[in-house]
Amino acid sequence: MKIKITKQSGIYTLTSEQILPISLKEAWEFFTVPTNLDKITPDEMNFHITNNPGSETYQGQIITYKIGIFPLVKSNWITEITHLVKEKFFVDEQRFGPYAMWHHEHHFAEMQDGKVKMTDIVNFKMPLGLFGDLIAGKAVRNKVKFIFESRYKILEEIIK
Template sequence: MKINLTKQSGIYTLTSEQILPLSLDKAWKFFTLPTNLDKITPKEMDFRITNNPPNKTYKGQIITYKIGVLPFIKSNWITEITHLEDHQFFVDEQRFGPYAMWHHEHHFEEAADGKVKMTDIVNFKMPFGILGDFLAGKLVRDKVKFIFESRFKILEKTFAS
């Protein structure tokens, strides 16, 4: 697992790489099934999909969620799948939610021995500009990093060979 989190011009970028013991086809089918997001999000986030997306991700798709952003505080979150290249990548972007900006790229490529390399690139910006960054930046950075560290462990357990 490689996770890197940087900040430039008020925008945070998290990059996460993971090799999974799956074929590209199986990985694509798993990660483009919207309801699997519930399975790979840490329980502490109290995350749930609130609409009824079909069993396939497509460009233009809207998915709505409730997510615990702080203890006892839940937020509505709406994302749209804005780009999709079959068996290569898809992008979800926040349309409404807790961030001033959220842009999440999911990339998949074949790796050695029939495995798949999955790379996530998340660009996000805090609401309320400098004030939001000052008041909650570290907390949110740590939370986003925690989500991807937890996701790594969940996926390792789920796809243990």
């Protein structure tokens, strides 16, 4: 598991890499079904898609969620799929939600052995600038890292 978080100019960047023992086509088909996000998000996040995004991801798609950001605190979250190149990558960006900025790139690359290298690059910024960063930056950074560590473990279990 390779997950790291860096920070520059108030923007956090999480990079996560995972090798999946499936074909590029299978990986693309799994990760571009919006409702599969429910399957790979840890239960502790109280994450639920609240609209009906359909059965496949497309550029311009809006997906709405409710997510538990802290114990007993839920937030509405709206993302848009802003870029998509089939079997290569797609990008979701927050339009409304708990972050000042959220930009998540999902990259897929076929390896020589037929497996897929999946790379997530998430850039996010805390609300309320420096104040928000001081108050909740460490907790949020740890929560985002926890989500991707959990996702890694969940994918290890469901994709064999």
